[in-house]
Amino acid sequence: MPEWRIPFFLIFRHLRRGSKWTLALIIFLMAIAFVNMVFASSLFNGIIATSNANVIETYAGNITIYPNAKDDFIARTDKELTKIRAVDGVKAATAHYQLPAASMKFKNIKSTFRLIAIDPSNEIQVTNISQKLISGRYLEANDSDGILLGAQVTGNEEAATRSFKGIKVGDIVKVTLQNNTEKNFIVRGIFYSNYIEADYQTFTTIKAMQDVAPYLRNQASSILVTVDTPGTEPKVIDGLKARGVNGDIHPWQDSAGLMKDVTKSFVSIDVILSLVATLIAAVTIFIVIFVDITDKRSQIGIMRALGVRPYLIHAVYVLQSVVYSVAGVLLGAAMFFGLLVPYFVSHPFALPMGNAHLVVNVGNFVLRAETILWVAIFSGLIPAVMVTRINMLDEIRGK
């Protein structure tokens, strides 16, 4: 089959001796088409990843254990914590004791927010709220009247209604529980996690809780668990159940709430945008190859006159398209990873679910690269087949 050398021979010469500007422009167009396909998907991945990380790191841990349906609390919390920490794959665990706060009052503003008592030393091993302070300091275990407020509570973010607008570190918040017990708490710090659900929370210590609701001691409303390796939640849940942990055990996804629906919508939007991007890429590549082939009709006619069979001419243009698309994908990947990803790491998109940057899913990335390749192959093949069906003499004359 010596004739199969011809397409490679011609392509190599074309790349060496054809117009470098035209070649650069075609490859650049391919790269842009590829980046266009990857960008939206990576942005959605980034938003989803940020949202998921926020749910885990500020709100739910990797696993959340709630009381069983028939119980109001997780009884003997300390013993349960010991059992949980002994399970393979568990990194840390912390108990949340939700105070039945009827109301909170700052100056004349009366409102209601979740007030959760925590052991600060356990909490920092599970959530990263301690790293999200925008003023003041974190709670200490022996603090008997301190309170931490989320940014939505303080009115820093406009979403909250009846927020404590203007509250600052050192101000007093009066908490009234359902049994009418009252206690003044001093604002120790304000945190802003950029995850709206977490920023509606307020935290105090177990020591402070004991003043107003001593009956809650060892009666957690939930236990948050982090795992050694993300993704191993189902296996760890099996371990917790096998160990006889008392409670209703859920992976973090069940706490995602609204974000679950948003994620589903993003996946649908991503599919639609990917189809549109593929169509744009296909049309762009088709036009580029078609113009290139039309420009060379006379040469194609000469090749046919010399006895070069049409399938070899098709192979020339398919090969050319493969070269263009592979170079385009490589350039696009270099632009994406070299420019766009670092840029959006330093300038992330500020969204209600957190700051999002571009996150690449390797499978999606490869799929899109393959799509560009196949689109290019068909965009090269179709005009080549069309041209080789024209009368050979018309081709030679460039008609």
Add this chain to the structure above:
Amino acid sequence: MSLEPIISVTDLYKTYVTDEVKVEALKGVCLDIARGDFFIITGRNGSGKSTLLHQLGLLDRPTSGALILNGQDVNTMSEKERAAIRVRELGYIFQEYALMAELTALENVMLPAMMTRPMAECRASAKDFLERVGVSHRMYNLPRQCSGGEQQKIAIARSLVNGPAVIFADEPTANLDSIAAQEIMKLFRSLNEDESHTIVMITHEQDETTYASKLLNLADGQVESNA
């Protein structure tokens, strides 16, 4: 010279239909071309010269009639078989040289040979033919770096590289000055007389008809004279 016909044409018709207008370019042409002939076709513009050459060179199919090439009825052959014959048995020289712009002279000449032969052999053969037509000094030049005469010589070398039975030349000197044209015609004579190549050529130039061993004059798609 042998009288054995390498090409035999009987009652050849070619009709083009463009925008529902029928044009009869060839009307019952009959001719024989013997092996070793220097066969020149002349005629006025629109007389059907190029159409006839394209049918003889298997670049187009006639509407009707018989065309026997080297003892084979080529009209009944598939396009694949005709392409194989074009590679092995026929050589072409076009008025506009028709060289591949991105290939050097050497590569242009190698191209038809690459269909059938090993690379090293193609290269050696192409070098040899470029030398024989007198443009070996342009071996590594692109067509645009060569004069018109040199480009036509490269095209001649390309037409020879597969050792064709017949060389077809469509007004090969039309774009050349008189000196270059004369060189090309001398080259054709040498190929015909010294190497016994059968040449079928179209020309408008009266003085070039003196090179012919056979001269066919076409008028309005019909043979006016065949001597």
